[in-house]
Amino acid sequence: MIYRRRALQRRLNDLRDVLGDEAVEKLAERLNRPGKDRVAAMWEVVVMHGLSNCGSLQNEVALASMRRPDILFERDALRLTADVTAVSDEGLNNNNPYRELSQLIEAAKCKLKLPIGGVDLRIRAKHESTKRGNRTVLLLPPRGKLQEFVNQLILPQLREQMTAGASPLRIAIDEADVSLDITIDPIRSPYSSAGFATYDAPKIRDRNPLYNALKAKAEQLRGAEGTTGIIVGDGNCAALSDRSANWDEVSTEQIVAEFFRQFSSVGFVLLLCVRESRHGWSSYPPPVLQNDARLFVRDGCDARSELSTLFQAMLEHFPKPAMMPVNGAFRACEEGYDLGHHGGFSMTGSGVVRLGLREFTEIFAGLRTLQDNGAKNIEAARKLPQEPSQLQAIVLRNLRDGRLPASIEIIKTDEDDNDDWVEIRFGEIDPAIAPLR
Structure with a gap:
């Protein structure tokens, strides 16, 4: 997710004294369940923890209407x-299922024994105009008919072209409701690409995911003093991004107004x-991720200054972000846990190596080897051409020289990291496994 599990756990621990065990256990249960609600629960945890350090906080106190705001x-x-919620473009993505189509095309390629990747998918779109504004819709089959579309239209054409010895494979479909081009070039494996018009930019002030999320929560606050x-909280929503709006798009300010x-x-x-925030166009050093808050206060509200001061103080208690909302939302829907320092290592000379503690433990348990280079999906990675493992070469060289580990030290990290390190220091040549001198 956006924040590390260790950071969330510490905040859950702190909130037990504020909210009680039952409330915290409900939050933990939501955080442990894969799905989009994980992101909403994450934002609730960091917000309530931040506020609990700034004043008196209570959770789900019943109003006269019997509603229970957060x-x-x-x-x-x-x-x-106040109520806390997360907003995403899930509804728009469901109506424009390019990602699902890409996955089904990849699965179809696997059936045909084609290499991983090598796909270029280009999708055309239609632009619908109404009195209230415009919207862009990708020309794709409905989500529920994608599998049928691939089985009946894509697979037969791929088989026919492969039988004829064509390369690259090309499919062009240009109909009223479905219009796309597919190119499959094995030479480009394992990389794939896609191109399509932007469909998630809000163009109608009161018909977009952000407005819908605000409207859904407004009723919850009715009657509150x-x-x-x-x-x-951002759960991967274009309306909350900082990209510049085009002339036909509405801004975040306009939606809130x-x-x-x-x-x-x-x-x-x-x-x-x-x-x-990036340092120029270079990929190194990596971009810095920072928490950001934008406060909108209704004209005439006399608490503007107090609210601004409060939320600035609240933000100081937030964890350090580990990933952008778009990636955090995808990870929240996955089973299991994020990778740690898998594949990362360092060495000092030839006698000291450092690798991730989780990877080290998984190797010790027989779940992976150093040659896997820290891959998350080990089975899929082993089907691809494998690069030699530098770390394995270092360990093997020490072993052949007759050097065994003299010490193994665990290097602890903080709550904003996802893993610890293990440092292995090789000793002098041991005559037990080397020629006598």
Whole structure:
């Protein structure tokens, strides 16, 4: 996810004294369950933990309406009631299932014994105009008919071209509802690419994922006393990104302003996301990820200054981001755990090597070898041409020289890391495994 599991665990531990065991166990259960709700639970944890360090926090206190918003917070004269949610473009992605089509094409290639990757997928789109604005829709089959589309149209053409000895393989479909080009070039394996029009940019102020998320939470706050607001965490939503809007798109500011116009009971909206800052165009050093918050306060709300000060202080207690929301959302839907320092290592001379503790333990348990080079999907990686393992070569050279490990030390990291290190120091030549001198 966006934040490391260790960082989330510490915050769950801290929240037990504030929210009680039952509330924390419910949050932990949501965080352990693969799916999009993991991201929402993650934002709830970091927000409530941050606020708990800034004042008095209560969770799910019943209103007169019997609704139970996530947050009741008090500090000095400020009393606020807020709900936390996460917003994503999942609905738009479901209606434009290019990713699923790419996966099905790859699966079809595997049936035909073609190498991994080498696919270039180009999808055309239609632009629909209405009185309220425009929207872009990719010309793809409905999500539920993708498998049938691949089986009946894609696979037969691939088999026919392979029988004829064609290379690369090319498929062009240009119909009213489906229009795309597929090129499969084994020489480009294992890399694939895709191109299509942007369909997730918001173009109607009150018909987009951000507005829908705000509207869904507005009713939850009805009847609350004091300052009311909605805290929105980024779960991979284009409306929360910092990319520049085109002339036909609506901005985040316009969406929130429209929400304030239609729902006068909500006093503020806080948008939480992660920003990436690069040092020029080089890939090194890697980009720096930073927490980011944008506060919108309704005109006439007298708590603007207090809210700004509060949320700045809250943000200081957030963990360090480990990945952007787009990647965090994908990882949240996966079983198991993220990789640690797998494949990473360092050496000092030829006698000291350092590798990830998790990878070391998995090797010790027989689940992988050094030759796997830290691959996450070991079986798939072993089907590809394998690069020689430098780390294995170093260990093997020491062994052949008659040197055994003299010490093994665990190097602990902090909560913002996903793994520890193990440092192995090889000793002098041991006559037990080397010629006598």
